[in-house]
Amino acid sequence: MSAHARPSRRSLYGMLFASSVSIAGTRVSTIALPWLVYTETKSATLTGLVLTAEMAPYVISKALGGPLVDRRGPRAISVAGDLLSGAFLALIPILYAVGQLSLPERVPLLLTLVALAGAFRGPGDGARNAMIPAVADASGVPLERITGLDSTLDRASGLLGAGIGGLLVGAFGAAQTVAVTAGAAFLSALVVSLFIPRVSLGDAEESGSYFTRLQTGASFLGKDRLLRSILAMIAVTNLLEAAYISVMLPVWVHDHGHGPELIGLLGILFGGAAVASSVLATTMAGRFSRRTAYLAGFTLAGAPRYLALALGAPLWLIIGSNVIAGLGNGFINPTIGAIFFERVPRHIVGRVGSLADALAWAGLPVGGVVGGVVVGAFGAAPALGAAGAAYLVSTTVPGLRPEWRDMDRSRTGVSRE
The missing domain is CATH 1.20.1250.20 (MFS general substrate transporter like domains)
Structure with a gap:
């Protein structure tokens, strides 16, 4: 990273907040989506496919997205990943509300939306992780302490998200609760765009x-x-x-x-x-x-x-x-x-x-x-x-x-x- 492209100190708080919001929102959907499928289909097999549909493209896209993070910078990839994954998740409550996502007939459509959300969330999550060294440089906080803070907030956010998810599913329904995950993704994108400056990780002269x-x-x-x-x-x-x-x-x-x-x-x-x-x-x-x-x-x-x-x-x-x-x-x-x-x-x-x-x-x-x-x-x-x-x-x-x-x-x- 160039010495002239250091982020401001507030980027530490922005990164931690964006990561926490994203984790909490994701945990809400891990409660809501399986519950939606099982209550509508009574099929454990189809319910299990929700995790596979999301995580398989997530893992693949995260692996393949690394060069883009280095070339375009973590800020741009993080914002794009949050916006696109949030958009596909937002379609789930919308389509369900207008009767276009009835289950089990529309399970393939639901799995497709979940898969697309996972595919775009993968590079976005990887990009947020890649911000950590630059944040450490700016804040003067040791890497081990920042990774510890990030891990602690991720744990706490996961607990909070699971609790909120269970309450919201009971109060408003599973499909409607997915809107919270979409909203969390949009909020994460907004925070990153406001608090994290453009930082290029890659060498501008690197060819290939x-x-x-x-x-x-x-x-x-x-x-x-x-x-x-x-x-x-x-x-x-x-x-x-x-x-x-x-x-x-x-x-x-x-x-x-x-x-x-x-x-x-x-x-x-x-x-x-x-x-x-x-x-x-x-x-x-x-x-x-x-x-x-x-x-x-x-x-x-x-x-x-x-x-x-x-x-x-x-x-x-x-x-x-x-x-x-x-x-x-x-x-x-x-x-x-x-x-x-x-x-x-x-x-x-x-x-x-x-x-x-x-x-x-x-x-x-x-x-x-x-x-x-x-x-x-x-x-x-x-x-x-x-x-x-x-x-x-x-x-x-x-x-x-x-x-x-x-x-x-x-x-x-x-x-x-």
């Missing part, structure tokens, strides 16, 4: 086609063993989380005579604990070993709560395992963000970041399908046990590799411009 630029990002990831190992771990855990949230947990709760309130309670406790520990991680940035915090956080975040359900533990222990999991989870994202921005050269942060996010999220579109197959074949408890064991292995074995020592070395490494 779009595909050459994309290859540059892929090549960098391929050569960085630490980032590659981290992404592989996250891809596995995200797949397991998708299977857990969409299939394993609901089936276990139903089969053990509990209601959906338990799912909501576990989610709130997990998310609230994650917010608290993320605040702690942000406050203590630079005072602890990243490697230890990251590996301990992942060890606590997954396997214990999976295995508690699998073994039929008492309800108080299941609840406690979710609180502990949330506390561990809050240390993960701030660490990942700080390591990433310290290791990636500034002029390719957009394309590398977009590819990295896409790889990390690659398991989400198929996680629900995998969970459904395994639960259908073996039952919820065995599936949870296998998932817990897989989670434990995937989050402990990689940490034994020598490149993971670089997590703490990167603090004192040379700044990459």
